Amino acid sequence: MDHEGPDDSVSQMLVLLRAAHLLRAAVLLDLADTLEDDPLSVPDLAARTGTDPGVLSRLLAALTSFGVFTLAEDGRYAHTALSRTMCSTHPVGRILTQDLKADANWQAWSNLAAAAREGRGPFQVVHGTDFYSYLSEHEPERAADFHQAMSNATEEDNGDVVAALGLPSTGLVVDVGGGRGTLLRDVLRAAPELNGVLFDVEGVIADALPELVSDPLASRCETVAGNALESVPEGADLYLLRFILHNWGDDDCVRILKSCAGAARPGSRVVVVEVLLEKTPDAYTAMADMGMFVLFGSQERTEAEYASLFERAGLEYRGSTATGSLHLFEAVAR
Template sequence: MSINYEKLQALSDLCTPWCLHTVGTLRIADYISEGISHIDDLAKASGSDAYTLQNVMRHLVNKGVFEETEPSRFALNEVSRGLLEPGFRPDLTGIFGRMAYAWGTLPTYVKTGASGYHEQFGLPFWEDLAANPDVGKSFDDLMGIAGHGVPDPHFPITGDWDAVQTVVDVGGGTGAMLAEILRTRPHIHGTLVDLPGTASRSAEVFQDAGVSDRVTVAGQSFFDPLPAGADIYLLKKVLGNWPDKEKKEILRRCAEAAHPSSRIVIMGGVTPDEEKHQLSIEMVLVGGKPIALSEFRDMAREVGLEITSTQQHGGFLVECQPV
């Protein structure tokens, strides 16, 4: 049996991703785009050691990321131009830094099934974000357009949207999705539920959408009792961020708050039974995982909910109602 050592070495190489994160953090691509090309000038602009930075740059040139147009002068190519995009740039500050370093806790997650994030940063993920507002804000920014995609308020529900008067967006971040729901349906009032630091950053989002007069902001944990009696409780990309025990508690809070004809709409975190799950950064950060539909059905029943519909709409959408 032959062994492809070259491929194995390439796959296990940690040098390249750390070089990318380093030049991303130092904004090297930005300086090059501004006309700075010589290594001495790049080092001065980025506050770096010229010899070390040049070694990093030459490693990335060999990997096809930059070009060395003449000795010690570097240029962007079609790969490194991607480093100019704020939503993509590898960065060791803010949430991107947390994600990069969190991979070092993967052995704990694999051995225990629980996140080892606290081993690296001293606190569990959500507590760390609350204790470090700058990191929390960078996470909120990521989970806006970059993290969730363009908000789509036209997701299907059973029945008629015209009959919906109230929507609670549970764990809705800074409100991008709820703002679009209200903007496209002037008869609906909404409530945003998220932790106080995140919820406090929603005012501008709602103001820009022109819906501030139809929104209530609840700065709280969704493990606490939720605003009661809404027609729809929306969980968009929430359940997959939590282990099963916490998933059940979130669903229980929705069931407790719902009236008999309320609907709980889950977008993300529940998958068709045949879908194969793969490792993701969310699993490493918080120990969360998606749940197969058959398992979710049992979990929902335990808290008094029944699945009423499932469908594909840019992802797998599940709707429940109180039993």
């Protein structure tokens, strides 16, 4: 028998699925945070995580085979670059560990086939409600952690997005679904004469970044709670929507964009910031698209699809700009 490893792609995919279960176990057992900077022996790590040393030893050996943790010559386990991304303090890793931990998300992924039969998103099929409502109703603590983790993860792209925006020097920018407000903060810092409104649902607005609600930015920034499906604050020169539309189906996207069109003045810009879905996407983008379907019943989109959403909402599509790993899709109000 060949012991070198799986010899066909289906076997390899099954190995990756099982590897995801290993990662989930590591996160649920808090292995990465427990290890910190000092290597630990299996008995020490088992004592600190309340695990069986024999099972833990096998789990660690399996994780190590994927580059998550490393075994030193003295028999103790230490961090690798990969395992450090699983620490709760890691800026980007936090959203991934959040996702790995969440039972509700795993139940949704396990029901992909049922959802395909029903033609609805798995999260909706399993939990009977949408992702954001479920979080705020059933897991408010995770909701707060999710928004914090999202804010940390998306902050990495702020520099690219701000540089590509071509910000007006004066006027008003509304960040629709702006989360805790890191992008708006960086926009306002880049354009010292610009005013801003952070717009999101009530629970998120209540947790807006301290930098936005205190001086020096507070005098130029307002926080407004509401529902973008119904309306958004009026009179902005620029409406920003980063990672908003990929959470919604086409009809709801059109409702959100119509809210912007209805609140904007003729000539106001509406800029959607998202990942671009190519006709033949790479695995990372394809999985981002499936992730949107599983959790939100929604999707990543091609440029033609964004252009069509803008036009359906009565906005005039102007084109896209690539920046870092993201694209800006821009329209103007008629």
